[in-house]
Ligand SMILES: Nc1ncnc2c1ncn2[C@@H]1O[C@H](COP(=O)(O)OP(=O)(O)O)[C@@H](O)[C@H]1O
């Protein structure tokens with residue numbers, strides 16, 4: 001990248017300084033918040049930016065610790081994180097997970113005059129309250145399933161009697177990916193309503209619920225960066241939520257993902273931007289809410305048309321792993337441009353190859369998991385070309401890496417074609433083992449079928 005281009009990206013304040021001063025200006029201390037595969041991919045990509053001087057990650061994991069200095073502060077300890085960023089003179093903080101965003105970390109950092117990448121607490125309602133998101137969509141005619149919001153269980157059950165099954169019951173608030181039941185029978189739906197509203201299994205997050213129409217179709221997600229005005233579309237992704245091959249078994253945080261998704265044809269991407277992403281940013285702006293950060297639309301393609309299932313306000317995980325593996329732009333400059341509202345200056349740059357991420361999970365996942373199993377084979381993968389092993393639930397114990405959590409690793413591979421990326425990813429997966437390790441053998445199956 002030439003210096004003139006950098007000037008455009010960084011604004012004109014440094015235009016008349018000499019080259020050394022520019023270099024000094026470009027050297028930054030960056031803090032990434034989170035500890036999953038998504039954050040490892042962010043750290044990995046940020047470490048390739050020439051402008052990054054020191055990279056911290058709170059709390060990070062064993063893999064992240066090889067590239068960034070890990071800091072033992074959990075993502076929900078906003079005051080501690082702020083204190084750390086101040087004392088270490090962090091120039092930019094990048095927030096991975098949703099919880100600190102809904103807790104208002106961006107508002108706190110900005111008030112203290114610190115630069116931070118992520119949405120503020122008002123914008124975070126788009127993920128933090130499904131009722132808020134659904135009403136916003138309804139008001140701004142963004143395609144989504146018909147729905148009714150309930151605060152009272154008796155009324156919800158009466159509505160269920162009227163409507164019957166199948167239907168979808170959703171807890172309003174954050175429920176770690178467990179708050180949605182796609183009910184095929186009335187009994188299942190009733191159970192979900194009672195568990196959320198009477199037994200309060202999701203705490204306050206389930207006191208309000210949504211009952212919505214069950215949609216049929218193929219799921220897809222699209223992420224974009226938004227700087228308040230400009231929508232910078234990222235590539236389409238598909239993830240695999242079910243635990244077992246053939247989309248069977250319980251839902252998980254995600255067993256794998258791939259990008260790009262080409263089998264719907266080229267029109268779909270611009271249709272999503274025009275009918276979903278831009279309208280939601282506009283609708284929020286009308287309410288006085290500036291959206292700066294990642295906008296993630298979870299979609300169902302019904303009869304060729306994108307319909308919104310939900311919005312997230314951060315990178316999807318595992319989707320971020322294949323996505324960032326393909327991003328060839330400078331991530332630091334791109335994220336900074338979001339914060340500084342200069343996204344219109346950034347060129348979208350992608351590796352034309354396909355990327356596939358296979359998630360490896362620990363024994364017991366998605367239920368209660370066993371931790372502390374020794375992971376073998378990681379070193380042998382360092383020599384693998386175009387394979388990135390992103391860590392999630394891992395921890396270093398002496399000279400060994402052990403499991404610590406449900407989703408343990410995301411093995412991400414690039415390939416000239418989808419089948420090649422899939423083959424490379426599984427070849428790498430074959431080198432790794434620990435007791436109780438599980439993974440799906442059919443990640444990318446739809447894209448592979450279409451590529452055949
Ligand atoms: N209206 C719907 N019709 C059919 N399936 C749905 C519907 N809404 C959600 N789902 C299914 O439930 C999953 C989780 O729902 P989502 O709204 O994405 O919530 P979360 O990710 O917060 O759990 C979706 O990925 C999809 O498989």
Ligand SMILES: [Mg+2]
Nearest residue numbers: 177298309310
């Ligand atoms: Mg979802």
